[in-house]
Amino acid sequence: MNYLAHLFLAGNSPESRIGNLLGDFLKGNLKQYESVYSREIMEGVQTHRMVDSFSDRNQIFLQSKRRISQTNRRFAGIIIDVCYDHFLAKHWGLFSELNLKSFIEDVYQILADHQKFLPIKLQGAIPRMVAEDWLGSYKTIEGISLTLTRIGRRFKRSNYLVNAGEELINNYSEIESDFLIFFPQLINFVEQISC
Numbered sequence: 001m002n003y004l005a006h007l008f009l010a011g012n013s014p015e016s017r018i019g020n021l022l023g024d025f026l027k028g029n030l031k032q033y034e035s036v037y038s039r040e041i042m043e044g045v046q047t048h049r050m051v052d053s054f055s056d057r058n059q060i061f062l063q064s065k066r067r068i069s070q071t072n073r074r075f076a077g078i079i080i081d082v083c084y085d086h087f088l089a090k091h092w093g094l095f096s097e098l099n100l101k102s103f104i105e106d107v108y109q110i111l112a113d114h115q116k117f118l119p120i121k122l123q124g125a126i127p128r129m130v131a132e133d134w135l136g137s138y139k140t141i142e143g144i145s146l147t148l149t150r151i152g153r154r155f156k157r158s159n160y161l162v163n164a165g166e167e168l169i170n171n172y173s174e175i176e177s178d179f180l181i182f183f184p185q186l187i188n189f190v191e192q193i194s195c
Helices: 003-009 014-022 039-057 059-066 070-090 100-113 120-131 141-152 165-170 172-194
Strands: none
Touching: 003 014, 003 039, 003 070, 003 100, 003 172, 014 039, 014 100, 039 059, 039 172, 059 070, 059 172, 070 141, 070 165, 070 172, 100 120, 141 165, 165 172
């Protein structure tokens, strides 16, 4: 899952949301971060990792990955993560009573309020994330294409993510159907591990 899904799946507290977002930024053994972050933030990071692990093994998610062309197959997991965020934004009302715009504004405020405690890499991204409304941009195919291009720039060797938005266009209804089956399973999984 990409940022929007991880934030959605977090508990309803700033610490949980921060932790679920930090999962992509904290590498290695989590014990090394326990003196830096609160218990609730660390639980959020652990939830992020468990969500990623669940997704990587889920047959519907794997089916979505197989829909990606051979040219982009190496990056299929990244592409589907971002595409699923598009469908979460599109179908937000199926999963949340809270307005998507309000949710995103709350997240941006949480990140701004806690910016100095975040990893340097994330601190640097927050002003751009807010100014360019990364989370809100997931609603459009153009936003998804831009997100994939942005991710592609992080890789040292050349990749095809700059054109990966076409994967969503070419497989739109199939990936959407997969998402609508997969996401309730993921929500159920998170509810079970949170008990």
